[in-house]
Amino acid sequence: MSCESTNTDQDLINQIAAGSEEAFGILFQRHWERLYLSASRKLGDPELAREVVHDVFMDLWRLRGQRDITNVPAYLGKALYNRVINKLVGKKDTYFFDILETHGQSLYEADQSLLEKDLLGLISAWIAVLPERRREIFVRHYFDHLTTQEIADSMGISQKTVQNQLSIATQYLRANYGHLLPALLLMQAFISKK
Amino acid sequence: MFFFLVYITKHQVVITPDQEDIEHYFEVLERYNTGTASPEEVVFVERYMELLEHRAPVPQDFALRKDDIGKEIKNQLFNAINQETTRPVIHRVHFLRRYWLAAASVSLFIGLGGYIAYHNQQNTPQIVQQAPLDVLPGKTGAILTLSNGTQLLLDSLGNGVVATQAGANVSIQNGALAYDVNGKDAVSNTVTTPKGRLFEVVLSDGTRVWLNAASSLTYPVAFKGNERIVSITGEAYFEVAADVKRPFKVKVNEETEVLVLGTSFNINAYYDESQVSTTLVNGAVKVQNGANGKVLKAGQQANIVVGSRDVVVTAANIDEVVAWKNGSFAFNGADIQVVMRQLARWYNIDVTYDGIPEGTFSGEIDRSLTLDQVLKGLAKTRIHYKIEKGNKVVIQP
Numbered sequence: 001m002s003c004e005s006t007n008t009d010q011d012l013i014n015q016i017a018a019g020s021e022e023a024f025g026i027l028f029q030r031h032w033e034r035l036y037l038s039a040s041r042k043l044g045d046p047e048l049a050r051e052v053v054h055d056v057f058m059d060l061w062r063l064r065g066q067r068d069i070t071n072v073p074a075y076l077g078k079a080l081y082n083r084v085i086n087k088l089v090g091k092k093d094t095y096f097f098d099i100l101e102t103h104g105q106s107l108y109e110a111d112q113s114l115l116e117k118d119l120l121g122l123i124s125a126w127i128a129v130l131p132e133r134r135r136e137i138f139v140r141h142y143f144d145h146l147t148t149q150e151i152a153d154s155m156g157i158s159q160k161t162v163q164n165q166l167s168i169a170t171q172y173l174r175a176n177y178g179h180l181l182p183a184l185l186l187m188q189a190f191i192s193k194k
Numbered sequence: 195m196f197f198f199l200v201y202i203t204k205h206q207v208v209i210t211p212d213q214e215d216i217e218h219y220f221e222v223l224e225r226y227n228t229g230t231a232s233p234e235e236v237v238f239v240e241r242y243m244e245l246l247e248h249r250a251p252v253p254q255d256f257a258l259r260k261d262d263i264g265k266e267i268k269n270q271l272f273n274a275i276n277q278e279t280t281r282p283v284i285h286r287v288h289f290l291r292r293y294w295l296a297a298a299s300v301s302l303f304i305g306l307g308g309y310i311a312y313h314n315q316q317n318t319p320q321i322v323q324q325a326p327l328d329v330l331p332g333k334t335g336a337i338l339t340l341s342n343g344t345q346l347l348l349d350s351l352g353n354g355v356v357a358t359q360a361g362a363n364v365s366i367q368n369g370a371l372a373y374d375v376n377g378k379d380a381v382s383n384t385v386t387t388p389k390g391r392l393f394e395v396v397l398s399d400g401t402r403v404w405l406n407a408a409s410s411l412t413y414p415v416a417f418k419g420n421e422r423i424v425s426i427t428g429e430a431y432f433e434v435a436a437d438v439k440r441p442f443k444v445k446v447n448e449e450t451e452v453l454v455l456g457t458s459f460n461i462n463a464y465y466d467e468s469q470v471s472t473t474l475v476n477g478a479v480k481v482q483n484g485a486n487g488k489v490l491k492a493g494q495q496a497n498i499v500v501g502s503r504d505v506v507v508t509a510a511n512i513d514e515v516v517a518w519k520n521g522s523f524a525f526n527g528a529d530i531q532v533v534m535r536q537l538a539r540w541y542n543i544d545v546t547y548d549g550i551p552e553g554t555f556s557g558e559i560d561r562s563l564t565l566d567q568v569l570k571g572l573a574k575t576r577i578h579y580k581i582e583k584g585n586k587v588v589i590q591p
Contacts, residue, residue, distance in 0.1 A: 032267060085239070
């Protein structure tokens with residue numbers, strides 16, 4: 001007989017805009033767990049996750065009626081990003097660089113192939129946002145740690161082929177930093193087809 | 195190039211990040227949050243957020259602890275909301291303070307000293323105990339028990355039919371529970387308000403009953419025969435539909451009942467109050483206590499001390515008596531226990547006393563305030579209190 005099952009998220013948002021604490025409680029009950037689990041995975045810290053969920057809902061209450069929320073899960077997802085980022089900045093969390101340093105080995109995930117794709121996408125997106133000068137240094141940094149022999153061994157191809165590929169790639173990167181992102185995305189599509 | 199990038203995703207060599215890159219990274223994150231990020235930066239941040247899902251597994255004991263975690267966050271939120279609503283609504287508190295002042299200047303005295311709250315408020319620092327916890331006020335809601343024993347929670351149901359009883363539609367209309375005239379049998383229903391809830395019922399004859407917190411009303415779905423009989427516990431305000439042929443009776447207990455002819459009146463019969471008080475707003479009622487009966491005139495109150503056979507009639511302060519129905523508490527020379535019993539029912543709190551402050555209270559308080567706001571108001575008259583976990587309030591000397 002309670003209204004929990006009958007009210008849509010949108011109904012609840014409208015009621016919250018009108019000041020209904022009850023609707024707010026129901027919306028919390030409906031969504032907190034998903035947000036908490038996501039924040040917990042993203043931050044690796046249940047206490048911080050708790051704060052994130054609290055802050056997301058506190059914002060929702062404080063800004064009630066002031067925002068045009070048409071898609072509640074999308075709104076909450078974005079709010080979660082904002083609050084998680086607050087924590088990352090506040091704690092000077094450099095886990096992103098751990099990922100880069102270890103080439104994703106620090107990540108926890110069963111499906112490794114999916115992860116590689118995501119990681120590749122992330123690195124290409126990172127290169128795209130680096131200032132031009134840093135961009136070249138960053139890319140070269142990665143190059144420098146790889147010998148052509150290592151690459152050849154891992155790919156099961158000849159060292160000569162790798163050298164040719166690298167040479168082409170290096171020239172390409174140097175000439176086309178601005179177009180790096182689309183190029184990488186194309187490659188990603190190619191890899192996933194294979 | 196393609197080979198190279200595939201390779202680096204598997205490569206294990208540690209690469210030390212550059213400080214400049216780290217700073218740039220945080221700047222990008224901040225720009226994302228302030229909405230000033232470039233499209234490329236938005237893509238980067240959102241890809242990172244997605245990949246972060248793989249940073250750590252969910253704690254293994256989450257399934258066991260999740261109910262507690264959810265409750266704790268929710269409690270924190272509602273505590274914060276309380277404090278929120280205290281601060282921004284300054285104009286409202288201000289209005290109330292003026293209201294308090296008006297009340298204070300007329301009647302808010304502490305005992306014989308005539309100590310007016312106003313001075314305390316203006317001149318002396320507060321000796322109020324810091325209260326980190328607070329309790330939200332009550333609201334409308336009740337439990338309906340049908341004739342077969344089924345219970346329905348009536349909290350915040352929208353308009354519409356909630357049940358059918360002996361042919362009568364039972365529906366919510368504008369927040370009140372209402373019965374239509376189609377009931378065939380006099381099967382009995384009961385509406386019960388727990389602490390912290392208030393509810394309105396419209397009976398099949400059109401009689402309106404407002405139930406205060408921690409009260410109940412039992413009535414037939416349809417009135418058959420030549421009497422309309424209902425019974426109550428706690429406190430209720432009646433506006434009885436006139437029907438000369440079928441007098442209306444409210445049974446309070448075995449001994450006490452109120453006989454009504456079309457009228458408006460209030461009955462306060464809480465088990466923890468020392469007397470049953472019937473206050474007539476208009477019309478005519480007869481209060482019967484065993485063999486003794488008194489007819490009340492409008493503005494009069496009949497008091498029956500529990501266990502006594504007498505019915506004592508006094509002049510009543512109608513506004514004070516029906517204040518609860520109009521959204522406030524009103525006190526006129528009430529001692530702290532009388533005040534706290536009313537607060538306990540509305541805020542669903544347990545009150546204990548480390549000491550009993552002397553003096554009496556007069557004035558009116560909005561029932562939509564949080565407990566802490568009300569107690570702070572009382573604290574201005576030198577009450578000391580502490581709100582503890584589990585809705586407990588300790589009154590200190």
